[in-house]
Amino acid sequence: MIKKISSTQNSYIKELVLLKEKSRARKKSGLFLIEGAREIGLALKGGYNLDTIIFYPELFSEAQINQFADGSINCIEVSKDVYQKLAHRDTTEGVLAVAKHKEHALESVVLHSENPLILIAEAPEKPGNIGAILRTADAANVDLVIIANPKTDLYNPNIIRSSVGCVFTNQIAMGSTEDIITFLKEKQIHIYCAALQASVDYHTQDYTKSTALIVGTEATGLSQEWRDAATQNIIIPMRGEIDSMNVSVAAGILIFEAVRQRLMSN
Structure with missing residues (x-):
């Protein structure tokens, strides 16, 4: 079941904004944001584990999510305001992922x-x-x-x-x-x-x-x-x-x- 979030004041969205903006938040949580279908695909190919897929349905359809998500990955549909709050690029594809860090020792x-x-x-x-x-x-x-x-x-x-x-x-x-x-x-x-x-x-x-x-x-x-x-x-x-x-x-x-x-x- 796909969850929907429309408010930029949602507590989870605020956590994601911190992941986007603060290195400290990324290191503490072990999570980071990936923006764009190509980048998400390369992360999966590179063995990264995804925690959540976030998409704006006007730009990226629910059907397209199937290329990344299975039943173990959370999927969240967001409003335009929420997506723009999370997106790093001016021009974008309407999809982001929350991914887990890898070991780089x-x-x-x-x-x-x-x-x-x-x-x-x-x-x-x-x-x-x-x-x-x-x-x-x-x-x-x-x-x-x-x-x-x-x-x-x-x-x-x-x-x-x-x-x-x-x-x-x-x-x-x-x-x-x-x-x-x-x-x-x-x-x-x-x-x-x-x-x-x-x-x-x-x-x-x-x-x-x-x-x-x-x-x-x-x-x-x-x-x-x-x-x-x-x-x-x-x-x-x-x-x-x-x-x-x-x-x-x-x-x-x-x-x-x-x-x-x-x-x-x-």
């Missing part, structure tokens, strides 16, 4: 490849950059994305939106720089750090073996801890006046060079 990582390709971002803050990195990682089909010293909640609506749901399709882990370096060295994974200091051109290195590519923020770059741990520091040569580029763009260049080498070696 290093200890839960499973590497299926003998020569994994891993992308690591240290302390990224901007949700748009994180989303773009995850989208690129999905496009390259990397084995693992790790966020070192995370500054932003992974289930921030802006990350979900800017990643176009790729936050659900990548295997993602989080941890401290120290713990991640230990993890990589225990698994004998070569560490290539994008850095200005003591670097060689990125295309001169061999990424066909087990490889981790590490990028830092545009403002501060990678920490000394990463640069000291590197198998080799690498640099993307700049042809213009600036000495750095957007972190997601740099990550894309490095990842697809590794993919190119791996395709050529097969």
Whole structure:
């Protein structure tokens, strides 16, 4: 049976607004909001469990709910005012889901490849950059994305939106720089750090073996801890006046060079 809610003052709706707006509420409850049919579908494909489906019937029909919901998932029909209160986008499809967090500890990582390709971002803050990195990682089909010293909640609506749901399709882990370096060295994974200091051109290195590519923020770059741990520091040569580029763009260049080498070696 589908429940109906028409008031924005409903206590459950107020809880959902907090999930949308507050990282603290998401962490405390272990829940977050997903907006859009494609994103919900990718979350299900990525093994996420849904708690509730919320839909506005003028945009998303009850019949369409069947692609996501079975008898174990709550379904709520809401009014236009309620939906607009919960939706993050200006243009939307009329459906949201309340989903449960996944575990992102290093200890839960499973590497299926003998020569994994891993992308690591240290302390990224901007949700748009994180989303773009995850989208690129999905496009390259990397084995693992790790966020070192995370500054932003992974289930921030802006990350979900800017990643176009790729936050659900990548295997993602989080941890401290120290713990991640230990993890990589225990698994004998070569560490290539994008850095200005003591670097060689990125295309001169061999990424066909087990490889981790590490990028830092545009403002501060990678920490000394990463640069000291590197198998080799690498640099993307700049042809213009600036000495750095957007972190997601740099990550894309490095990842697809590794993919190119791996395709050529097969």
